[in-house]
Amino acid sequence: MDEGALPSEASTPVEVGGSANIELRHLRAYVALCEAENYTRAAVRLHLSQPALTRTIQQLERHLECRLIERTSRRFELTDEGTELLAHARRILADVDTVTAQLRSRAAIEIGFAWLLPATWLAATRRRYEALGGRITLHRVDDPLSALDTRAIDIAIYRRETQLPGHLRSRRIATEQRVLAVAATSPLAAATDLHWADLAGYPLVVNEISGTTHTDSWAPADPNRQIITCRNFDEWIELVAANRGIGGAPALARTRAPHPGVVYLDVPDAPPSHVYLAWRAKPDPPRAVQRFLGVL
Known part of the structure; x- marks a missing residue:
């Protein structure tokens, strides 16, 4: 098949079992295909194989019980139903992405500390982070680094000089007399x-x-x-x-x-003694943690 060609009607049908609910992956695949106007380019953008993208679009058409893309020529062309779905799909995905970003930005960062938090640093950092819509919760624990390692907290505040394991990173945040x-x-x-x-x-x-x-x-x-x-x-x-x-x-x-x-x-x-902040760097930290680190 030519790179720009569309799958033929003879493509192997996709068996759809169970619920016929449309998923966000169907809509994202459809919008990407409409924007690329080419299965190969859209598959690359979505990090899918072309057959996988073809099956996803076929599933979507079966769920909707209508054809979305004309297959009568080598030009990419939407049906009337396809054009209508594209407008709704873009709005739905934009709404989902917006609310997801808003909720993630308000996610609470759990900070663990053993004793005597540096008050000036905490007040300034909390103010900057909460200005972005986030929240900070504090947890008193005997061993903040262990709590961080077991994912009981997102951020550890500690003072003892120590060699951290490879999946943790740290930053000095204060020096104290x-x-x-x-x-x-x-x-x-x-x-x-x-x-x-x-x-x-x-x-x-x-x-x-x-x-x-x-x-x-x-x-x-x-x-x-x-x-x-x-x-x-x-x-x-x-x-x-x-x-x-x-x-x-x-x-x-x-x-x-x-x-x-x-x-x-x-x-x-x-x-003097030093105060450090540590976080899990591998795998990549959640967006809320990254946003918190960005205000330090």
Whole structure:
């Protein structure tokens, strides 16, 4: 058959069983064919084989019980019914695409965090994203990266420096001054002129999952240092309050996470900590996530 030729009447009939409902794929195929005026070009545009496109159009004609395309010559020509359907099909597809885009743009992005969200960043990002019609929901989880990996959330906010698996991507969104957290009963609570290096020998409380301060926060790390481990912020702050060890936290902990048994101290030369945002990059993230990343 010539590239521009239409299937002949002798084409193998398509058996249609069950419901005779017209599907969007029928309409999309029909509109593409009408615009290309050629089965081969339309099939390429639709990423279909030409026989598959032919069968789809035949199905559509059987569902409608009328002929849509004239097959009496090598010219592409619609019947009256075909012309009428084309106008309606374009309107229907435009309506479907419009409402789909609108609903997707309002899809909620689920952000998981372990503790102390960077408030300024969140407020600005939420404002920009919601201006596009989207919504943000927040979920407190002990391990945001694990929750992201299991698809329990769309975006993870985390602070610990870590090597991500290949299907995840990250972006630094904030840098925070680090403060020292000590028990109110500790002799350090009244200390002045503290230096980060001077703290290297004290017992250290480490939140292994989402904490910002670990043995390698000092260089070189002391292999004999006493380490008290925990797995979330609530455990961490109670261990510090119990004077089990010192800890490090972002400076916003002073106002966002006050505790009667904990004193937060400035250490001018303390290394800053960073806040990261992670998302699933493989396979391609949903459009709502892509739109969210676009406002960062």
